[in-house]
Amino acid sequence: MKNHKISSFLPFVVTSLSLLLLVEGLVRLGAVPDFIIPSPTNVLAFLWQSDRTLFTQHLRVTLWETMLGFFFAFVMGCVLAICMYQSPIFEKIFYPFALFSQTIPTIALAPIFILWFGYSIWSKVALSCLIAFFPITIGLFDGLKSTPQEALELFDSLGASKWQRLRHLSLPHALPQLLSNIKLAIIYALVGASIGEWMGASEGLGYYSRRMSGNLNANGVFAAISLLSLLGMVLFLFVSLFERYLLPWNQEAKKKGK
Numbered sequence: 001m002k003n004h005k006i007s008s009f010l011p012f013v014v015t016s017l018s019l020l021l022l023v024e025g026l027v028r029l030g031a032v033p034d035f036i037i038p039s040p041t042n043v044l045a046f047l048w049q050s051d052r053t054l055f056t057q058h059l060r061v062t063l064w065e066t067m068l069g070f071f072f073a074f075v076m077g078c079v080l081a082i083c084m085y086q087s088p089i090f091e092k093i094f095y096p097f098a099l100f101s102q103t104i105p106t107i108a109l110a111p112i113f114i115l116w117f118g119y120s121i122w123s124k125v126a127l128s129c130l131i132a133f134f135p136i137t138i139g140l141f142d143g144l145k146s147t148p149q150e151a152l153e154l155f156d157s158l159g160a161s162k163w164q165r166l167r168h169l170s171l172p173h174a175l176p177q178l179l180s181n182i183k184l185a186i187i188y189a190l191v192g193a194s195i196g197e198w199m200g201a202s203e204g205l206g207y208y209s210r211r212m213s214g215n216l217n218a219n220g221v222f223a224a225i226s227l228l229s230l231l232g233m234v235l236f237l238f239v240s241l242f243e244r245y246l247l248p249w250n251q252e253a254k255k256k257g258k
Contacts (some may be wrong), residue, residue, distance in 0.1 A: 038218045043226060046219040059227055059242065061204040064236070065121055065193040069128025070186055076129070076135030077185075082236045084221075085144040085170070086162060095141075097126045106192065110199035124196030124204070131192035132185040139181025143174025194228055199234045 021038045026032045027039040034042065047054070081097065084091035101233030111126055117123040147170045155165045197206025205224045 035216065035218050038222055043220050043222045047224045047226070050220075050223065054223070054227070058203055058205050058208045058224075060233070061121075062190070062193055062197065062206065062228070063231060064206065065124040065196070066128055066186075066190045066231075068125045069119075069193060070132050070189040071086060072125065072129040073132035073185060074136055074182070074188060078140055079132050081137045081140035081144065082166065084141055086166070097135050098134060100129060106195055107199075110196055113196065114200045118200065119200050124193045124201065127196040128189045128192035132189035133184045135188065136178070136180040139185075140178045141176055143177035144170045144246055145175045146177070154165055176247060179239065179247065183239050183243075187232050190228065190232050190235065 017211040023032070023037060024039045024041060027034050027037065027042075038046075065217070080094060084095060085209055106127065109207050110123075111128065113123040113126045115125060144166075151169055151173075152165065160168070194206035194209075197204035205228050209221050209224035209228075212218075212224065
């Protein structure tokens with residue numbers, strides 16, 4: 001079983017290493033200028049030799065902003081989804097607003113949040129929350145709406161209230177889709193925090209990347225991007241492991257489906 005899990009990652013590992021070796025070779029041979037795309041070994045060397053504040057300060061700040069934004073998005077998204085599911089009138093009023101919030105380009109919202117909250121952490125948290133809010137809301141709402149009608153009728157025949165039906169039937173049924181969308185939401189939260197830092201901040205990986213870009217330091221830019229990518233992968237993996245722990249039966253159903 002363990003060998004099967006390890007072998008499933010081999011295509012990704014081999015492809016990634018091949019791309020890194022290709023980039024390393026192109027830069028070493030002078031086919032690609034190192035001020036445009038630095039070699040992977042130079043980026044690693046920069047990370048190793050860089051000031052520890054890149055990890056202890058900037059990475060920590062970005063992670064904190066991401067988790068705060070995701071937390072508020074999760075609470076607001078779940079509350080709105082449940083309210084829309086329980087009340088058709090509420091759905092008709094607020095569903096278009098939830099959709100409208102995603103039609104505005106993120107880069108255009110960053111200056112507005114900076115205007116409202118200043119250059120404090122809350123402008124980044126607000127942007128992170130807004131981007132992560134939609135997939136959580138839609139994931140839970142669609143999961144609730146997909147509850148089998150036969151099961152709903154059975155609960156009604158047993159005299160269950162709306163909240164009992166929600167708690168014991170609809171919410172458990174919606175969990176797989178909600179957790180699937182949370183994997184996207186946690187990445188979106190990270191993207192929102194990074195964009196907010198890029199637009200206006202004094203710390204964080206987005207700010208660090210902008211500062212390195214202003215200094216024409218390609219190694220520093222790619223080092224910050226690499227840390228952001230690694231952080232996103234770790235957050236995604238954490239949610240995936242939580243999903244396996246919370247819904248083991250769903251994982252078995254996916255395997256049988258294959």
